[in-house]
Amino acid sequence: MLFNKRFRTVFGMVTVMLALSVVLAACGASNTNSNNSGTANAGGASTSDTSPTPTDTADAPSDKPAGIDIELGKDGPVKIDFWHIQATEYGEAVKDIVAQFNKAYEGKIVVNEVFQGSYTELNQKLRAALQGGGLPAVAMANESDILQYMKADQIVQLDDYINDPTYGLKPEEVSDILPAILDRQRAIYDGKTMSWPHGNSSTGIYYNKDVLKKAGYDAPAKTWKEFEQQALDIYKKTGVPALVIGNGTGYGSHAFNFMTELSSYGIDPIAPDLSGVNFDNPQAAELLGIYKNLLDQKAIVVAEDTEQEFTNGRAAMEIGTTARTTSKLNLIKDKFQWGITLFPQGDAGKPTTNIGGGNQVLFKTTPEQQLAGWLFLKYFAGKEGQAIYGAKTGYFPATLSSQDVDVLKQDYAANPQKAQAFKEVFPFGKAPVATAASNVIQDAVNTAIMNVYSNKASVADALKSLQAEAAKLLAENK
Numbered sequence: 001m002l003f004n005k006r007f008r009t010v011f012g013m014v015t016v017m018l019a020l021s022v023v024l025a026a027c028g029a030s031n032t033n034s035n036n037s038g039t040a041n042a043g044g045a046s047t048s049d050t051s052p053t054p055t056d057t058a059d060a061p062s063d064k065p066a067g068i069d070i071e072l073g074k075d076g077p078v079k080i081d082f083w084h085i086q087a088t089e090y091g092e093a094v095k096d097i098v099a100q101f102n103k104a105y106e107g108k109i110v111v112n113e114v115f116q117g118s119y120t121e122l123n124q125k126l127r128a129a130l131q132g133g134g135l136p137a138v139a140m141a142n143e144s145d146i147l148q149y150m151k152a153d154q155i156v157q158l159d160d161y162i163n164d165p166t167y168g169l170k171p172e173e174v175s176d177i178l179p180a181i182l183d184r185q186r187a188i189y190d191g192k193t194m195s196w197p198h199g200n201s202s203t204g205i206y207y208n209k210d211v212l213k214k215a216g217y218d219a220p221a222k223t224w225k226e227f228e229q230q231a232l233d234i235y236k237k238t239g240v241p242a243l244v245i246g247n248g249t250g251y252g253s254h255a256f257n258f259m260t261e262l263s264s265y266g267i268d269p270i271a272p273d274l275s276g277v278n279f280d281n282p283q284a285a286e287l288l289g290i291y292k293n294l295l296d297q298k299a300i301v302v303a304e305d306t307e308q309e310f311t312n313g314r315a316a317m318e319i320g321t322t323a324r325t326t327s328k329l330n331l332i333k334d335k336f337q338w339g340i341t342l343f344p345q346g347d348a349g350k351p352t353t354n355i356g357g358g359n360q361v362l363f364k365t366t367p368e369q370q371l372a373g374w375l376f377l378k379y380f381a382g383k384e385g386q387a388i389y390g391a392k393t394g395y396f397p398a399t400l401s402s403q404d405v406d407v408l409k410q411d412y413a414a415n416p417q418k419a420q421a422f423k424e425v426f427p428f429g430k431a432p433v434a435t436a437a438s439n440v441i442q443d444a445v446n447t448a449i450m451n452v453y454s455n456k457a458s459v460a461d462a463l464k465s466l467q468a469e470a471a472k473l474l475a476e477n478k
Contacts, residue, residue, distance in 0.1 A: 072368065100379075204353055
């Protein structure tokens with residue numbers, strides 16, 4: 001198994017606790033993430049195993065959501081839409097998963113996948129549908145948007161579907177899901193399961209082995225202070241900037257990464273209980289000061305497209321999402337040797353990064369469409385689907401058993417960087433604090449950082465202003 005021993009031990013303890021809670025409290029969940037297809041029973045791939053059968057209404061609990069006792073396909077296949085943001089190889093993976101699902105549920109369910117642009121564009125279209133009608137049964141969504149959909153009371157809590165004896169998940173299927181991924185679907189929603197996994201990724205650091213070797217290094221530094229010296233050495237000895245960073249906001253941006261990197265010091269930029277923010281502190285000053293010094297020394301460059309700079313050898317390292325490993329493989333080919341590992345840490349003794357990637361939500365439509373939508377969520381997050389999605393895109397599988405599926409085993413063997421990311425980055429991931437204020441706070445972080453980089457503000461003044469602005473935004477957008 002590619003899962004390293006430390007990861008399995010930590011997650012295993014939590015998994016056992018979760019599995020016991022499922023057995024004792026009849027509370028379950030499904031297989032997951034950012035881009036995978038699974039099977040209807042979260043394990044097998046045969047149509048006979050995955051085709052739904054109606055529940056005996058005489059034995060059905062009275063608190064089941066409408067639709068669980070419906071016989072799908074009785075009056076023809078139920079048609080549902082799935083709105084998503086996946087293009088290029090990610091979109092192809094979605095198409096493959098949808099095609100497999102439609103084949104498995106032939107005559108019962110037909111899923112129509114619809115690309116809707118970026119998360120911002122998708123959210124805008126969903127908000128319009130909330131007002132004017134035409135909601136899809138299933139859509140991708142991030143945590144901050146999900147919180148807004150909850151306020152509008154338009155998404156379905158999934159626990160009744162998860163626990164259903166016919167269409168739900170068995171305890172062993174729950175224990176197959178990585179606890180950190182499962183926690184993302186519940187932690188910020190008062191323990192209710194309001195979303196289901198689509199894709200999993202973490203922030204790591206990509207590095208050009210050839211450039212680092214020329215400068216006398218084998219891998220990126222373990223701590224930020226060590227990285228500062230390493231970056232200066234790399235630029236001095238090779239003439240290649242050590243790191244490329246970008247401007248802007250959103251997942252994978254420099255502002256987003258800065259908040260993740262700050263957590264490596266043990267700092268929560270946004271308090272888990274949403275009681276406040278913490279940007280004006282010595283750790284943030286150290287980190288931002290290191291970046292500013294390296295920029296002034298030209299050991300770091302800012303670029304619109306950081307991936308292009310790294311994959312064309314114009315920067316030795318790039319900090320970004322592990323979901324881009326497939327893209328890196330396609331762009332770099334045999335230009336140079338490269339790897340990906342955990343980015344430098346504030347406290348190397350307590351390594352950490354994030355767990356990100358999209359989730360999926362089930363909207364309130366008709367009972368038939370809701371049941372069909374749940375079965376699609378479950379299928380997408382199953383063992384086989386997670387393996388396929390991971391192999392095609394570079395996202396991490398949400399289920400432990402996906403590592404044993406041939407398509408993923410073969411992909412990791414052929415592309416060791418993917419296996420490296422899974423072993424050296426993903427085990428240290430945790431879900432960042434989610435709030436409806438996330439996007440606007442990232443905007444404020446980006447402004448503060450760029451004011452420092454452009455000499456419009458000192459590090460101290462920028463962080464002081466950021467602290468006040470972020471606190472205000474959090475209070476206004478909880």
